[in-house]
Amino acid sequence: MAAPAVNPENVKIQIGGKDDLPAVFCKNTKTKIGVVVLQEWWGLNQQIQDEAAEISRDGNFSTIVPDLYRGKLATDNEEANHLMSELDWPGAIQDITACAKYLLENGCTKVGVTGFCMGGALSMASAGLIPEVTAAAPFYGICGDSLCDPSKITKPLQCHFGAKDAVVGFSDPESQEKLKKKLNEGKVRHEFYSYEAGHAFTNKTGPNYNEEACKKALGRMYDFFRKELS
Template identity: 45%
Template sequence: MPANHEFTRPDGKTAPAYYVAPEPGASAPGVVVIQEWWGINDQIERVANRLAEAGYRALVPDLYRGAKALDAAEAEHKMTGLDFGDAATQDVRGAVQHLKRNGGKVATMGFCMGGVLSLLGAMHAPELDAAIAWYGLPPDEAGDPGEIKVPVQGHYGNQDQMFPPETVNDFEGKLKAANVRYELYRYDAPHAFSNEDWDYYDAEAAKLAWQRSLDFLDKHLR
């Protein structure tokens, strides 16, 4: 399904998004869902739909402006070409502000590239109330994790070669040193283990991580 919604960024520009809400859900808590490197595809829309079924308004900013990647090489090219600073401070923050104006508390939930942006949102979107990252870590130059003021949850695979365990441990050390409220979970699984359309899908790990995410959202948004 193409983007069916628009929101205004802090710079005044409009951005497209996929939006779904519970019925009735005008004032329900919100979750900004942030895509993997594929773009807004059927899988990320299903994530948003599941959140709506759980009682949340879900907004997925279209970071690629309608484009999708059909293979890993194209996805890497699109991700490399993305301005992460603009995406975090304008698209993600604008999506948070949009949901905040129309209801209650708001969290981000991102996957891979989106996991990076979810954590960047926690650093750069003061309106945010909580953040969840599935296998994604921001680079050191993107900001100081110790400045995060909201609760953070992370889900990482011990077989992940893109974000290996030692980088997760280093990130956790920074959160702990700064007394950031966090919970990080490790799974005996590879990268992108929750994507049911991908080669490395791990149903057991995905189910557990999803339930932990719902529990986290319920605790911090309701």
């Protein structure tokens, strides 16, 4: 059966006390599963929009990508680090909550969250902080305890990391082991996958893109969301 056509649409979501949240919505009329897709530290660039459209089409989900930086984009690591360090993380959780509600108001019955790098950390936190979120699949990002203690998460997680990840203190193998320990101690229902790849291995525009790992990880995520959100 051919994959459904996906037509990304620019939308704005009202957030109380803040500027409206720009987002890109991919409505898939053949499903009632919704997935919030969260950006890397670069911002809402074309790469993450294309990835969300791919997830919508190949996973058979409706997806939405919020612009957490409100129009700002980074083109190099220094600028991206600056934007991420200035992000209001609790405010980003508020934005993700609004996106989950938007999906529920637009034909979805359950909502999952996935994200990459910075978005991976936020997707993990979303599973612990947002009632409207049923499950999360974070990629190579770990939330800090000050935002959300992973051991306290009550929703199922499917975690994806690179065995060659060199981002120390955030997604490197030592950080991954600490995360596993927390999840096990908290008896959090989770799956944990490691790939022979570096950081950001699903980003087709980046130097660490690994086609084999990307396909395997996304396929696992599709199966996970279908199981948890159907």
